[in-house]
Amino acid sequence: MKKKRSKTPRESIRKHFLLFMGPVLAAFSIGFVWPFIQGIYLSFCKFRLIKDAKFIGISNYVKALSDDSFMYSFEYTAVFAIVSLILINVLAFTVAFILTQNIKGSNLFRTVFFMPNLIGGIVLGYIWAMIFDGILSRYSTSILLETKYGFWGLIILMIWQQVGYMMIIYIAGLQAVPDDMIEAASIDGATRLQTLFRITIPNVMPSITICTFLSLTNGFKLFDQNLALTGGQPFIIQSDGSAIKTTEMIALNIFNTFYGSNKAATGVAQAKAVLFFILVAALGLYQLAVTRKREVQQ
Amino acid sequence: MKDNTRKMIYTVILSVVCILWVLPVLAVAVNSFKVNTFVKTDTFSLPTGEMFAGFSNFIKGMTFGNYPFYKSVLYSVVITFLSVALILLFTSMAAWYIARVDNLICRIVYFLCVFSMVVPFQMVMFTLSKTADKLRLNTPFTIPIVYLGFGAGLAVFMFVGFVKTIPLEVEEAAAIDGCGPVRTYFLVVVPMLKPTLISVGILELMWVWNDYLLPYLVLDINEYRTIPIHIQYLKGSYGTVDLGATMALILLSIIPVIIFYLACQKYIIKGVAAGAVKG
Numbered sequence: 001m002k003k004k005r006s007k008t009p010r011e012s013i014r015k016h017f018l019l020f021m022g023p024v025l026a027a028f029s030i031g032f033v034w035p036f037i038q039g040i041y042l043s044f045c046k047f048r049l050i051k052d053a054k055f056i057g058i059s060n061y062v063k064a065l066s067d068d069s070f071m072y073s074f075e076y077t078a079v080f081a082i083v084s085l086i087l088i089n090v091l092a093f094t095v096a097f098i099l100t101q102n103i104k105g106s107n108l109f110r111t112v113f114f115m116p117n118l119i120g121g122i123v124l125g126y127i128w129a130m131i132f133d134g135i136l137s138r139y140s141t142s143i144l145l146e147t148k149y150g151f152w153g154l155i156i157l158m159i160w161q162q163v164g165y166m167m168i169i170y171i172a173g174l175q176a177v178p179d180d181m182i183e184a185a186s187i188d189g190a191t192r193l194q195t196l197f198r199i200t201i202p203n204v205m206p207s208i209t210i211c212t213f214l215s216l217t218n219g220f221k222l223f224d225q226n227l228a229l230t231g232g233q234p235f236i237i238q239s240d241g242s243a244i245k246t247t248e249m250i251a252l253n254i255f256n257t258f259y260g261s262n263k264a265a266t267g268v269a270q271a272k273a274v275l276f277f278i279l280v281a282a283l284g285l286y287q288l289a290v291t292r293k294r295e296v297q298q
Numbered sequence: 299m300k301d302n303t304r305k306m307i308y309t310v311i312l313s314v315v316c317i318l319w320v321l322p323v324l325a326v327a328v329n330s331f332k333v334n335t336f337v338k339t340d341t342f343s344l345p346t347g348e349m350f351a352g353f354s355n356f357i358k359g360m361t362f363g364n365y366p367f368y369k370s371v372l373y374s375v376v377i378t379f380l381s382v383a384l385i386l387l388f389t390s391m392a393a394w395y396i397a398r399v400d401n402l403i404c405r406i407v408y409f410l411c412v413f414s415m416v417v418p419f420q421m422v423m424f425t426l427s428k429t430a431d432k433l434r435l436n437t438p439f440t441i442p443i444v445y446l447g448f449g450a451g452l453a454v455f456m457f458v459g460f461v462k463t464i465p466l467e468v469e470e471a472a473a474i475d476g477c478g479p480v481r482t483y484f485l486v487v488v489p490m491l492k493p494t495l496i497s498v499g500i501l502e503l504m505w506v507w508n509d510y511l512l513p514y515l516v517l518d519i520n521e522y523r524t525i526p527i528h529i530q531y532l533k534g535s536y537g538t539v540d541l542g543a544t545m546a547l548i549l550l551s552i553i554p555v556i557i558f559y560l561a562c563q564k565y566i567i568k569g570v571a572a573g574a575v576k577g
Binding site for chain 1: 305308309311312315316319320322323325326329337338339341342384388389391392394395396398399401403407410411414415416417418419420421422423424425426428429430433435443444445446447448449450451454473478479480483504507508509510511525526529530533541544545548551552555556558559560563566567570571
């Protein structure tokens with residue numbers, strides 16, 4: 001009797017496969033599965049139009065890896081991602097820590113800090129381009145003229161956008177730290193700094209893991225803000241005539257290879273995209289492994 | 299006493315940072331009322347005297363960039379509304395099926411959904427835009443299908459996670475009372491899903507509303523533009539940019555977002571935190 005009861009609803013749900021799964025499966029195939037498979041295949045092909053793609057083995061990958069602008073954008077992106085990771089997380093943690101100390105008006109502060117997160121990347125880029133140019137034009141220069149301005153400008157933009165977001169995650173983590181643990185520490189004579197490093201930080205490690213990986217992958221995948229703030233400028237023209245865009249990040253480099261002036265490079269662009277995917281997916285898997293390991297320990 | 303001074307210092311520091319945080323938005327507002335030529339030279343002064351442009355930047359902005367701004371707003375609203383509606387309806391249905399039936403196909407689909415979350419858009423953008431073109435998914439009324447496809451991963455993942463926490467007994471009781479799966483789903487499961495529906499809805503809303511690259515590659519840009527595309531094209535279309543008009547349009551496009559944020563702040567922060575912890 002019991003067995004029948006729990007089996008009947010499941011069986012009758014199963015018959016409605018097309019109704020419940022059909023729409024998502026169809027759209028998911030069009031919007032993800034098929035483009036993904038086709039993308040992997042095309043990275044091994046030479047083509048201008050998809051229908052006359054010719055299989056040429058790994059030479060697209062060889063070209064991608066020997067493309068100076070791609071390797072430059074990879075290094076630039078890695079440095080950017082690490083610098084922004086450190087700054088964003090230190091600031092977000094500090095703000096979250098202060099906000100959880102029973103400060104007056106902490107709700108107002110939280111609201112304001114989170115607000116930039118809702119503004120889209122393109123709009124953000126133009127807001128900050130105006131601000132930086134307003135400052136730099138007094139020294140008769142521009143954000144488009146120096147690589148270091150473009151780099152730190154984008155860092156400032158990302159801090160403005162992301163600190164509020166990470167702060168929310170840290171606040172949730174900090175609020176979960178048991179009060180009696182902190183009380184016990186202070187009764188035992190621990191200083192505030194000792195309590196912070198010995199009690200609070202170890203207890204919010206899960207939040208720290210989430211936030212570091214989030215800001216790392218956000219840094220690597222950054223596109224809109226990069227396009228709108230500098231669009232890769234300033235350029236350096238190399239001796240062979242090709243240009244290195246000194247503030248171009250990896251996602252923008254792939255975009256420019258796909259839709260740039262060289263129409264024969266779409267295969268190389270797709271190979272770059274596959275390499276980019278492997279990089280981002282590896283970061284994701286690594287995060288999963290780290291999180292799992294922590295869960296086991298707890 | 300000592301504790302109070304510390305709190306005072308904290309409050310002062312936070313207030314200063316808070317003002318810094320609002321300044322960029324204020325700068326946009328101030329400069330949208332400024333005559334174009336002064337935006338670059340006097341970015342941080344108030345629009346007084348000869349710098350004050352009144353509403354002329356806004357009037358100019360309406361047709362600026364060879365495309366009427368109201369049309370971009372309209373298309374952005376249509377695309378966002380349809381996409382979020384489609385995603386919420388169909389992914390929650392699929393997630394319920396996946397969680398309840400749990401056979402091999404379900405597990406494969408679920409795995410693919412989780413997998414799709416780590417795939418960057420650049421990986422599929424070229425082939426996806428060609429496929430969408432071929433299937434005529436390149437209008438504001440059909441592009442939501444593309445969003446449903448590419449955005450399904452996170453939504454299915456979050457819904458499955460939640461459905462698994464709902465006790466089976468409620469649905470079994472409905473089945474015993476004679477409810478078929480369709481009625482059970484819409485009358486019993488959907489009301490219980492409400493908090494997750496709001497969280498997922500807000501995440502997808504923020505994504506679709508602000509998205510630039512997908513509509514840029516899929517839509518026919520000469521006919522259909524969304525707000526981010528419109529703003530990107532203000533710079534692209536002419537050699538010199540009318541910064542005053544650009545700031546006016548940026549202000550117009552962020553005011554609704556800020557109002558929406560202030561009105562639904564609680565849900566937004568909750569939704570975003572839920573998405574981060576799981577994704």
